[in-house]
Amino acid sequence: MAEEKKNRDGFGSKIGIIAAAAGSAIGLGNIYRFPCELGNNGGAAFLLVYLAVVLFLGLPVMLSELVIGRRTQSNPVGAFKKLAPKSAWPVVGYLGVLCGFIILAFYSTVAGWTLEYIVKSVGNSFSGKDLSVIEQDFVDFHNTGWRNVMWQVVFIFLTGFVVFKGVQNGIERYSKILMPLLLVILVILGIRSVTLPGAKEGVAFLFRPDFSKITGKVLISALGQGFFSLSLGMGALITYGSYIKKNDNLTTTALSVTLSDTLIAILAGVVIFPAAFSFGVKPTAGMGLVFNTIPMIFNQMVGGYWFCIIFFVLLAIAALTSTISLLEVVVAYLSEELRLKRQTATVLACLLALLVGCFASLSLKEGTPFVLGGRTVFDAMDFVSSNIMLPLGGLLIVIFVGWKLGKSKFFDEISNEGKLKAPVKSLVFFIIRYLAPIAIAIIFYEGLFA
Numbered sequence: 001m002a003e004e005k006k007n008r009d010g011f012g013s014k015i016g017i018i019a020a021a022a023g024s025a026i027g028l029g030n031i032y033r034f035p036c037e038l039g040n041n042g043g044a045a046f047l048l049v050y051l052a053v054v055l056f057l058g059l060p061v062m063l064s065e066l067v068i069g070r071r072t073q074s075n076p077v078g079a080f081k082k083l084a085p086k087s088a089w090p091v092v093g094y095l096g097v098l099c100g101f102i103i104l105a106f107y108s109t110v111a112g113w114t115l116e117y118i119v120k121s122v123g124n125s126f127s128g129k130d131l132s133v134i135e136q137d138f139v140d141f142h143n144t145g146w147r148n149v150m151w152q153v154v155f156i157f158l159t160g161f162v163v164f165k166g167v168q169n170g171i172e173r174y175s176k177i178l179m180p181l182l183l184v185i186l187v188i189l190g191i192r193s194v195t196l197p198g199a200k201e202g203v204a205f206l207f208r209p210d211f212s213k214i215t216g217k218v219l220i221s222a223l224g225q226g227f228f229s230l231s232l233g234m235g236a237l238i239t240y241g242s243y244i245k246k247n248d249n250l251t252t253t254a255l256s257v258t259l260s261d262t263l264i265a266i267l268a269g270v271v272i273f274p275a276a277f278s279f280g281v282k283p284t285a286g287m288g289l290v291f292n293t294i295p296m297i298f299n300q301m302v303g304g305y306w307f308c309i310i311f312f313v314l315l316a317i318a319a320l321t322s323t324i325s326l327l328e329v330v331v332a333y334l335s336e337e338l339r340l341k342r343q344t345a346t347v348l349a350c351l352l353a354l355l356v357g358c359f360a361s362l363s364l365k366e367g368t369p370f371v372l373g374g375r376t377v378f379d380a381m382d383f384v385s386s387n388i389m390l391p392l393g394g395l396l397i398v399i400f401v402g403w404k405l406g407k408s409k410f411f412d413e414i415s416n417e418g419k420l421k422a423p424v425k426s427l428v429f430f431i432i433r434y435l436a437p438i439a440i441a442i443i444f445y446e447g448l449f450a
């Protein structure tokens with residue numbers, strides 16, 4: 001196709017697309033944010049709601065995004081302009097670009113911690129320490145302020161560097177080999193965690209649901225976490241979908257990405273909670289839950305020194321493939337819609353993300369002045385983007401595909417113009433048209449207004 005050739009990169013191989021989309025999905029959302037949300041929202045009950053969200057809402061939204069992206073070969077704003085010219089629909093794209101930008105800004109804060117923790121683990125600074133000392137180190141680190149910002153700068157620079165080089169060379173190469181390795185190390189950690197003394201309670205917390213814990217807040221948190229973890233609702237997968245070739249299978253791509261992302265999240269739960277209960281870290285500990293518990297597990301392992309280094313390196317890379325996709329959304333928009341050079345767009349987006357993002361980092365100091373509506377700037381950005389903008393974006397995307405794009409174009413796209421079977425396509429479309437919008441709208445209402 002002429003248009004495809006013009007100046008857009010594409011994913012070279014099937015494994016490339018799946019690796020890149022999974023690279024976007026798998027990240028701090030799985031290993032850091034998921035345990036925090038689960039711990040703060042009652043444990044196993046949250047896990048159940050989360051799994052339902054992923055299956056019934058995440059998958060359909062993901063497929064919808066991939067369809068929109070591949071059909072239009074455009075960034076999120078351009079995509080809606082092409083499919084619904086002279087309408088208000090491109091607003092969904094703008095919302096997505098803005099949301100991607102906000103997520104990039106605060107996500108890079110936590111991503112920066114992974115670099116700090118690589119350095120700490122290389123310097124063997126956890127070994128033999130008690131939990132209270134490790135916890136204090138974490139707090140002291142935030143209280144420096146500048147050290148957070150410094151790592152954030154480094155991380156955004158790394159992200160910019162990869163995006164600067166373009167889609168094909170940049171993203172594909174990095175994500176292919178390393179995510180399976182992360183899985184392996186999580187399995188090893190998980191085994192150590194469940195065999196620690198007193199781990200049983202943590203296993204029960206994770207897997208034995210107390211249904212009375214399911215509230216509106218739990219529902220919206222699970223919805224937000226589901227979309228966050230799968231990179232949905234803001235156009236990351238519209239953008240990646242736009243790089244997918246016409247003869248690739250969108251349904252199997254969506255299934256593989258969803259499956260691997262969910263597996264990693266559950267594994268992270270299996271790693272964190274048994275160990276946290278064993279060491280006496282509260283499941284509601286928030287930020288420290290993961291960053292303090294993990295070094296403690298390595299302290300109890302043969303070869304823990306090396307495993308710890310490898311783990312934080314892999315975590316940093318998982319975070320990097322996610323920040324790349326966030327930046328890519330903004331850069332695709334700036335370069336295609338505002339006609340900036342790709343390189344200029346990358347530099348500009350990185351600088352802006354830093355400018356905003358450093359307030360997220362600085363807001364974690366004790367007694368910080370950077371507070372918004374009773375939350376730290378970091379929490380406020382997280383809350384607004386994950387619990388409001390992503391569900392809203394997801395809602396509008398399924399409404400768009402279900403009611404505006406319509407059945408025949410949707411079928412066309414997921415069956416590659418009839419070349420693939422796409423056996424349950426009618427059911428999927430039914431979910432996209434009716435079930436998903438209604439369910440998201442109800443959760444949204446229950447979680448924020450009821």
Ligand code: PHE
Nearest residue numbers: 025027028029030228229231
């Ligand atoms: N899904 C990523 C993670 O779990 C974060 C992300 C959200 C990336 C939205 C892109 C878009 O770490």
